[in-house]
Amino acid sequence: MALALKKRDxxxxxxxxxxxxxxxQAPPESTSRxxxxxxxxxxxxxxxxxxxxxxxxxxxxxxxxETIPFPEGHPAKYRCLFCHKLAAP
Ligand code: HEC
Ligand code: HEC
Numbered sequence: 001m002a003l004a005l006k007k008r009d010x011x012x013x014x015x016x017x018x019x020x021x022x023x024x025q026a027p028p029e030s031t032s033r034x035x036x037x038x039x040x041x042x043x044x045x046x047x048x049x050x051x052x053x054x055x056x057x058x059x060x061x062x063x064x065x066e067t068i069p070f071p072e073g074h075p076a077k078y079r080c081l082f083c084h085k086l087a088a089p
Pocket of ligand 1: 040063
């Protein structure tokens with residue numbers, strides 16, 4: 001009995017992890033990545049040293065309605081790097 005319960009719990013946890021992994025993967029795969037070019041290189045570095053939140057503070061210096069407008073229907077803009085993954089080097 002105790003063993004059967006453990007097995008079932010294990011399975012439930014496994015299924016939960018699969019679902020979470022799927023949800024976690026889904027948005028970034030279809031969303032454009034932050035390019036590794038001269039405009040963005042320092043933010044790739046900053047993510048490595050200080051984390052995503054520190055780097056995101058600067059995105060809207062350029063990405064704002066005046067300078068580089070967002071595409072129409074762009075989702076909520078806080079936490080850029082939650083959706084836009086960094087391009088691989
Ligand atoms: C110095 C100005 C500047 C800053 C700061 C900046 N960007 Fe950009 N970004 C650009 C320019 C210019 C482009 C368009 C040309 C290009 O693709 O590099 C661009 C393009 C992009 C693109 C689209 C790439 C594509 O595939 O079309 C994404 C995504 C992006 N930036 C995300 C970010 C994020 C996230 C940050 C903050 C970490 C950030 N940018 C900070 C200037 C900037
Ligand atoms: C909730 C998810 C989400 C967040 C947060 C988010 N974006 Fe986006 N962004 C998208 C989606 C989806 C698109 C449209 C599909 C695409 O081009 O990647 C997009 C498109 C863009 C584009 C145009 C890409 C292109 O190829 O032309 C840029 C630039 C951009 N976002 C920058 C940013 C910046 C800078 C921030 C933070 C201030 C930000 N995004 C926050 C989801 C997000």
